[in-house]
Amino acid sequence: MSSNIGRRRLALALAASLGSFVPVLGRADTVDASSTTLLIVRDHARAGTLYTIAPLYELLSVSARNVQNPVADGLQLVFSGWGAGSIGPNLVWYDTTPPQHRVFGDLDLAYVQGELLARTVQLRLGRQLVAGGVTGSLQLDGANALVRLPYGFGVSGFVGSPVSQRFEASGSETTFNPHRGNFAVGGRAYWTLVPWGEVGASAVEIKDRGDPSRRQIGGDVRLTPWRPLTLLASTSYDLYEHRWAETNVLGQLQVLPKLLVSADYRHVDPDLFLARDSILAVFTIDRRDEVGGGVQYGPWRAVTFLLDYHYLKERDGKGHRAIARTTWRPSGGTTLGAEIGFQSIYANPSGAYLNNGYFHARAFGSRRLGRLSGTLDVQEYAFQQQVNAQQNSFIGTATVGYVLGCGLSALLSGAGASTPYYERRFDLLAKLAYNQSYQLREVR
């Protein structure tokens, strides 16, 4: 598809989405409006040359809820999109057609949702995220329906086309959507067992212009057999490859009011996350098992400790991931925190490729004084093996914010870094944000 057609489609979609809001805003009980203007000036390396770029972003989000109408209950319209302009060289990396176009944008969400038949049926149409069961999270242009049946049963289903960036690449090799393809259908049936939890069975099929991209079924369960204990499990089976794609088991136990313990196990075949019409889908079976757990402890009201460790078993190797984090909130406007972590993978017996890891340390703090606020965040990563002939990566960020009132706030952020890919790098960000919730009508 040519980029001109893509841009025209984008313009039409944005215009239609925005236009649809104008007549309904006044009919809603609540309208949430959010607008963020961001100017980022930063160093940017492109193919070995350093540039200074300055993209200007406008992110807009409007949500109108409980829109009065004669058909549906809880009618809701949601729009979220953005536009950007490049001041200076257009080298924003995700722009697939640089550097000719200095103005670009996209639509994240644009849907209408309502409930019918005494709220037993929920319908959602437009650009949306569908989630749940084996589908995971899928950004979709299409329709989603949920039907709540008696006795705790229910069924949901969706059909549409996986979203492609800027309407330019529907399906196949150039879409950013991991579920590449131009047609997706799926759903989930569930049974809610009061008060125990919920069990579900689900399926998804995604086609890439007729070729199979993904065809999986799965099951999931959420149980609370005892109030402090939550158990979650899910599994998915690939019908094209005839093997299990992923299995997860997670348990969380509130041992004491201030002590929460979790443990989990995961088996995954990562190669099944490639589209089935990818040439690389035929080469191998990759299997990984991961087990671990975490503890969250809040001995005092203002202090929280978190520990998390996971062990990875890969066919020829192993890995470790650990993190310790503490947060202290001495007052409502002050937060101090620190974390240290470690992650490594030793997957190749030859000891050369794919084996690497890093230690990291981070300290952060924020302070609010009336309308004024400030934060500081420093991060250091030390690599086990050099990355681009460098052993360390450091980045420090400081921000100053001011609440202007009427939902407006301003923020100035500066960052300095020394990383494997930038000997020195400086970023400056200026942000004007507007967040407001409007109650247009008293509650009935």
Next chain:
Amino acid sequence: MTARSLLLAAAALAAGGCIAKGGRPEAAENPPFTFPHSTHVEAGLSCASCHASIAQATAVGPSVHVTLPAGDEAKACLPCHEQVPAPPARHRLEKTITFSHADHLPYVKGDCARCHTALVEPGQTKAPVPPMSTCTTCHNHALDYAQARCQPCHVDLKRYPLKPVADFRHAVDFLRTHGEMARSGVATCAACHEQTSCAECHAGATRPLKPDVEWPDKVAASFIHRGDYVSRHTIDASFDPASCRRCHGTAYCDACHNEQGVSQRSPVRIGSDPHPAGWNAGVVHGAAARQNIVSCAGCHDQGARSTCVTCHQNVDPHPPGWAQRHNKTTDVAGNSMCRICHVQ
């Protein structure tokens, strides 16, 4: 319509649309309450003395139906007050539930304290409301609760911040575990979270910025890919390639690799081959590919144009057990990728 004019239209809508509708922003801060409820309750006054109209109220109104006594009823005030004082300043209340006092008062025989166990006192800015357990004393909402069917009792949970209740703890490494929770509870997530919130991270195909770039001041939040992630991404991708693939398609990786000159197809190549010396010997790249084929896909997933095809077209590339799991005839007929090497 050009993209520039669209941007202007969007900005105008944001600025003008909401304001022009005459809507008023939610009251961020109410002035403190001044009326001493406890003093009046201890003096033996009934609630109905001031809230007379509550018995007919079918909705939770903005003024909590305060009508100060007049005429003979005002005599109840006179032992303490020389005259009936001016009504206290009205407070705008968060209207978060659909509730009919008219329907419920007969059941409690006018005893307001059955539900209202605490009353607002001077200095407080928020009036205490009965907890949901008060409702479930009589109403069985177990199934509604389990299925997150909060409406129509709760008007709009998205309108005010809820702390996660025990059943849906946002705790420990929630960044990693929330996906598993959402598999069987996405409706529950949606009861409080708008999709705009999910899209900030999950609209990976369209979203332009990492969360920590958009919100550098949210230092305590657990953002994915925080800081200098470019330097770490290959390590994370080796550790958990499936995790990358949940959000990022090949083209997402390839666009950057191409532009940065680290791909064979880059218009400008920089530096040396990203692979180590001797990579093309089958034992090196073959072993690595078998361990993490998803990483290979970050650059080499162009179908028939893929560099892998050149060599592997004439050598069986399939892993053990492939033939048992696949029907060659139907696969070749139904998947054009197979026809790159196999004749239908």
